[in-house]
Amino acid sequence: MATTLTHLPENRPDLRVNRTPGRKNPGKRAATVVALVAGALFAGLPVLWMLSSSFKTNGEMFAFPPRLLTENVNLGAYSEILSDPVKVRFFVNSYVIAFAVTCLTLLVGILAGFAFSRFEFPLKKTLNVVIVSVQAVPPITLLIPYFGLMVGLRLYNTYPGLILTYMVFTIPYAIIMLTGYFNTLPRELDEAVKVDGAGPWTALWRILVPIAVPGLVSVGIYTFMIAWNEFLFALTLTRTEDMRTVPIGIQLLMGQHSYEWNQMMAMSILGCLPVLILFLFFQRYFIGGMTAGAVKV
Amino acid sequence: MTSTQIKPPAGTAAPRATHRRRELLRKRLTPFGYLSPTIILMIVLMAVPIVMVIGYSVMDNVITNKSPEPVGLENYLTILGDAAFWKAARNTFVFTAVSVVVHIVLGLTFAILLNTELLGRTTKALFRVILVLPWLFTVAIIAVLWRMLLSPNGVVNYILETVGLTGGQVEWLANPSTALAAVTFINIWSGYPFYMISLLAGLQGIPRDLYEAASIDGAGPVQRFWAITIPQLKPLIISLALLDFIWTTQQFALIWMTTGGGPIDATEVLSTFTYKLAFTRYQFSEASTAAVIILLLSMILAFFYARSQRSRD
Numbered sequence: 001m002a003t004t005l006t007h008l009p010e011n012r013p014d015l016r017v018n019r020t021p022g023r024k025n026p027g028k029r030a031a032t033v034v035a036l037v038a039g040a041l042f043a044g045l046p047v048l049w050m051l052s053s054s055f056k057t058n059g060e061m062f063a064f065p066p067r068l069l070t071e072n073v074n075l076g077a078y079s080e081i082l083s084d085p086v087k088v089r090f091f092v093n094s095y096v097i098a099f100a101v102t103c104l105t106l107l108v109g110i111l112a113g114f115a116f117s118r119f120e121f122p123l124k125k126t127l128n129v130v131i132v133s134v135q136a137v138p139p140i141t142l143l144i145p146y147f148g149l150m151v152g153l154r155l156y157n158t159y160p161g162l163i164l165t166y167m168v169f170t171i172p173y174a175i176i177m178l179t180g181y182f183n184t185l186p187r188e189l190d191e192a193v194k195v196d197g198a199g200p201w202t203a204l205w206r207i208l209v210p211i212a213v214p215g216l217v218s219v220g221i222y223t224f225m226i227a228w229n230e231f232l233f234a235l236t237l238t239r240t241e242d243m244r245t246v247p248i249g250i251q252l253l254m255g256q257h258s259y260e261w262n263q264m265m266a267m268s269i270l271g272c273l274p275v276l277i278l279f280l281f282f283q284r285y286f287i288g289g290m291t292a293g294a295v296k297v
Numbered sequence: 298m299t300s301t302q303i304k305p306p307a308g309t310a311a312p313r314a315t316h317r318r319r320e321l322l323r324k325r326l327t328p329f330g331y332l333s334p335t336i337i338l339m340i341v342l343m344a345v346p347i348v349m350v351i352g353y354s355v356m357d358n359v360i361t362n363k364s365p366e367p368v369g370l371e372n373y374l375t376i377l378g379d380a381a382f383w384k385a386a387r388n389t390f391v392f393t394a395v396s397v398v399v400h401i402v403l404g405l406t407f408a409i410l411l412n413t414e415l416l417g418r419t420t421k422a423l424f425r426v427i428l429v430l431p432w433l434f435t436v437a438i439i440a441v442l443w444r445m446l447l448s449p450n451g452v453v454n455y456i457l458e459t460v461g462l463t464g465g466q467v468e469w470l471a472n473p474s475t476a477l478a479a480v481t482f483i484n485i486w487s488g489y490p491f492y493m494i495s496l497l498a499g500l501q502g503i504p505r506d507l508y509e510a511a512s513i514d515g516a517g518p519v520q521r522f523w524a525i526t527i528p529q530l531k532p533l534i535i536s537l538a539l540l541d542f543i544w545t546t547q548q549f550a551l552i553w554m555t556t557g558g559g560p561i562d563a564t565e566v567l568s569t570f571t572y573k574l575a576f577t578r579y580q581f582s583e584a585s586t587a588a589v590i591i592l593l594l595s596m597i598l599a600f601f602y603a604r605s606q607r608s609r610d
Contacts, residue, residue: 036428040427139568
């Protein structure tokens with residue numbers, strides 16, 4: 001069997017595993033490139049249009065026929081946004097909330113992930129099932145009681161109100177991911193410190209957390225993104241302009257001056273910058289983390 | 298503070314026993330110490346609100362009304378008898394089903410294209426980054442972007458008119474006959490990369506010798522696709538589809554920012570229907586009833602998702 005397998009490809013060149021890109025199949029290669037270019041246009045053209053529009057003047061936005069590339073790059077839309085304290089405040093709010101949610105989620109997630117990974121305790125399975133199923137609870141179901149709850153607790157239209165709210169969506173994912181991550185680290189690592197008389201607390205912070213940095217980065221990025229992008233609760237649980245986040249700010253602007261597309265696009269570019277930067281620098285963690293958490297639970 | 302450091306007086310049996318018991322209790326409670334923030338948050342942010350929303354759903358009116366009275370299942374009868382609810386349910390289903398199917402097809406196609414051996418690594422990496430782009434934008438940005446592109450004098454109309462596919466300026470998002478298709482298209486654009494990335498990882502996990510063996514048996518590319526690729530990816534595809542189904546039925550921001558559920562109720566989905574009941578008509582009880590119904594539907598989907606996950610282990 002083995003001999004026939006090794007001999008066959010030499011007799012039939014079409015079956016040989018092709019490791020040099022495209023030499024043997026120019027037709028197939030061309031078709032693949034054409035399909036990928038079509039896909040890239042589908043995905044990339046709208047984004048390119050957003051980018052180019054943000055550098056146009058508002059007059060140019062309505063030029064006919066529309067032009068993808070603008071002749072004179074204009075930064076007017078950006079300077080108008082960055083010089084408007086109301087719009088800058090949207091960004092400040094989003095950064096404050098997203099950072100706070102990320103730090104708190106990591107803290108709670110590290111503690112719970114450690115408990116799930118290193119201890120046996122009654123109700124462990126039940127608690128695990130609860131945490132997994134929480135992820136399927138529709139946001140709209142929680143919205144109405146949260147509105148009542150936040151008004152009652154005087155957290156309506158405050159940072160802590162939104163930060164707490166977002167944590168319910170970020171913590172389950174953080175716990176699942178970090179439990180999995182801690183499980184991959186051998187127990188001997190943290191049990192070694194017990195010889196020196198130190199408890200699990202020391203083992204967690206001195207040994208496990210420093211090793212788990214890649215996992216923490218991946219969970220942190222995901223958490224930041226959720227908090228940065230959230231729309232429904234930000235819309236409902238804030239009231240005044242100075243508490244609004246970027247997604248709501250974009251919507252408010254659209255309502256107020258719905259024809260200043262260049263400003264809307266500049267705001268959008270500025271609004272996706274943090275996520276884009278995180279993606280470019282941490283691409284591997286980002287994709288691995290995002291998909292693994294959702295699909296491997 | 299650990300056991301080795303504490304030395305009970307020698308020879309006294311009773312203190313040693315209580316000490317040991319206390320030690321045992323402490324050991325038992327340790328994991329709950331680590332879990333306490335999680336448990337407190339889950340009770341306050343999940344258990345309490347769910348009990349609250351179920352409670353709201355059987356009251357005559359809440360939040361706006363100071364002394365609500367129980368009305369039993371009356372709200373449920375009202376909601377389930379409301380034609381607008383069923384229209385929203387139907388729209389949600391169409392929006393979700395079409396999105397999920399096209400997501401799978403596009404995601405799988407792009408994943409297979411990116412998994413090719415006909416192109417160099419850098420070329421593939423470049424295409425992967427471009428194809429993943431729509432995934433990196435928040436829904437608010439996607440909504441504004443497509444409102445601009447799809448506006449009557451926007452670039453989509455310009456291109457379609459130049460090619461000769463449409464005549465005149467189509468109001469994609471403001472016309473009742475095209476609005477649902479338009480928001481579904483936007484959702485497809487923004488959601489396929491999740492499948493693409495996950496399926497690309499799945500494709501790379503299929504053993505190469507399966508394909509080689511099939512080739513030797515004389516299977517062509519189409520046969521290999523149906524006999525190897527699809528069966529190997531099937532569990533992953535089912536998981537992704539169920540997850541996508543759960544998420545898409547809950548979509549709110551995209552619809553809210555593009556059409557607001559309109560024109561008339563052409564793009565009204567369950568989440569926008571519920572939101573409007575609560576925050577524009579202040580029918581908090583009826584909105585809670587709709588929210589509980591959505592919760593039940595989601596739990597059914599989640600049950601199937603959990604089962605598909607378990608069967609993969």
